[in-house]
Amino acid sequence: MHLLEKEVNLKSAMVQDPKPCVSEESTDPRILRSRRMLMDSLAKLLTQKEFNDISIQEIADQATLNRATFYLHYPDKNALLQAMTATRFRELIARRGLSFSDCDGALHAIALGVCDYFAETTGCPTQLAKMSLEGSIIPVVENMFREGAANHPVTPGTDPELLATTAAWAIYGAARQWYQTSNRIPAEEMASKIAAIVKPLLLTGATSVRHEP
Amino acid sequence: MHLLEKEVNLKSAMVQDPKPCVSEESTDPRILRSRRMLMDSLAKLLTQKEFNDISIQEIADQATLNRATFYLHYPDKNALLQAMTATRFRELIARRGLSFSDCDGALHAIALGVCDYFAETTGCPTQLAKMSLEGSIIPVVENMFREGAANHPVTPGTDPELLATTAAWAIYGAARQWYQTSNRIPAEEMASKIAAIVKPLLLTGATSVRHEP
């Protein structure tokens, strides 16, 4: 879009990369502050109206930042939502000191964490649960399983990477489904059900399951 | 938004519900044709440029439809993408006559179907795999498991619904992960790995796994 003769010198003449402030990791207090404020802004607005009815101008206003500043950090509204979700979920995990180290009960704890995240997210009706946040949450869960696999003795015949991916998606899907139903059973109880269902996944290697030819 | 005073004109008295053409199921050939053309349009454009660089005007033009007609059928570009994905995936499943009836080998066949869908989607680089299409694909897979559970003898202690959800998400996540890696192993081989990993999930009831207190 906006193709008014770009005449894009495809970065041709060895243009030094302009390198905007978009470096993912940064310690510059200005950047940290701006991003934090944008995320908080969105979180607050989400308690008042639906995601689609929130404009970037509103987010910027609420954050007392210029609208252009928004684009300095996120390409669009959805990217901010993703970032916010990832941050908040990571904070929840950190708050509980979760990892796969303790190994038993860890599965339950992780499942509970995901369930609780959905529940905590409330404040906003249910909208967020339907909103493709896997990209923000699943990688975090996946990582915990990866680390857990590293600590574990040795992985038998199966790919621990694939195991982590599969388990993470399974847990996320189950928790999301749970959160979307009305008359939910308690999170604790759900976490137990999820753990019970997912556990055999992680034992795959041990029992050496095989498949048809 | 667009709150400019409605000032509903005369004829207002007892306005019959406008009831747009948005009824999900429809046999009206005009509706079917419009939707089909919009989906084909998007599919074609996706082979040429990225999703974000495609405007609704372009989609409408390519479909030789008016832009307003687009909004008669889908609230936004993303909804069309979802619909397109769901349709194409369903067609793939139907083409192969997949269901859970044969019960053994079904798991493998389903996993292969999802892998192949991702692969088939190519034409477009890899963009679509990253794009939160779970909403279009997972429910279809979930349904197959649901039906499979119905045919199955009886479900022991575990919730078949939850099992279907979990298995569907696990398969989708694994297939997506596979498709995003470079130097992919063949789809057949991947489907086998997925089936092997997910199978223990479906046997949960039989082996009566239990969890900590």
Next chain:
DNA sequence: TTCTTGAATCGACATTTGTCTATTATTCAT
């Protein structure tokens, strides 16, 4: 302190979006 870097602001812009109000053309049932 001063200097340099680059983040944040401001104003402006071409485009795109989503929504309206007619009006025309198709479909389907009678």
Next chain:
DNA sequence: ATGAATAATAGACAAATGTCGATTCAAGAA
């Protein structure tokens, strides 16, 4: 074949989006 119902079109609109160049301001290093 006729008419009622409704999908598709056309044009117009306010609002929102994404991008720019120029300027101001704050952080970190000398």
